[in-house]
Amino acid sequence: MKKFILVLLLLLTACAPAQDSQVVLPELLPTATAYIDASYPTAAANVSAPQQTAAGINVNLSRAWMDGKNVNADVCFTLPDASDWSIWAASLSYSGIVLQEYGTTLVSVQEAANGQPGLRCDTLTFVVAPDADLTNATIIIDAIAAPPQPSDYCDIYLPKIQQVLLERGTGISVDCVDVNGTLTMQILSKPAEMSQEQAEQLVYSDEFYTVRGPWSFPFNLSQ
Helix, strand or coil: CHHHHHHHHHHHHHHCCCCCCCCCCCCCCCCCCCCCCCCCCEEECEECCCEEEECCEEEEEEEEEEECCEEEEEEEEECCCCCCCEEEEEEEEECCEEECCCEEEEEEEECCECCECCEEEEEEEEECCCCCCEEEEEEEEEEEECCCCCCHHHHHHHHHHHHHHHHCCCCCEEEEEEECCEEEEEEEECCCCCCHHHHHHHHCCHHHHEEEEEEEEEEEECC
């Protein structure tokens, strides 16, 4: 009987569940954070002449500031007419460098009313090096333009184009003709020695829908 009890105890001990094993988790590494270079400043500029007038257009640079690598400027200009006018050419110059690539973000458009011209406001953005010396910089708005829709040539631009071609003695004549039910400006005559391409370059020149300045805004943005 004692042998039976001893064997039973041995069997129960062998079948008993093992003690819970202790799991050791590896130590977690700290989460990496974005590196922000202290040389990417945020600062407001002092604009010495915030309003300029040229070619009958008032342009106002209300503020300029640097945010990281971006030099931004809020620019508003009076609209010559109800066409879709926008900044056509602009540049940022500093320390002998001239940047002509820029981005624009529309802020607002105010239509003409009560004898006052319309007004459009945009934010210009130039990308510069973080160590750029902007203590003596200038933003220049070279031109604004309203690229026409095909129908605008007959509705708006035909008289002006024909008058300029006549005054310059180009020998080119243009008029609007019905093409499949749509009035379309076409070249009716040109000098024989002038190619069609040359004539079209004169007729469809951007000078007819562009107002050129320049409007120049010196500013000081010390870091």
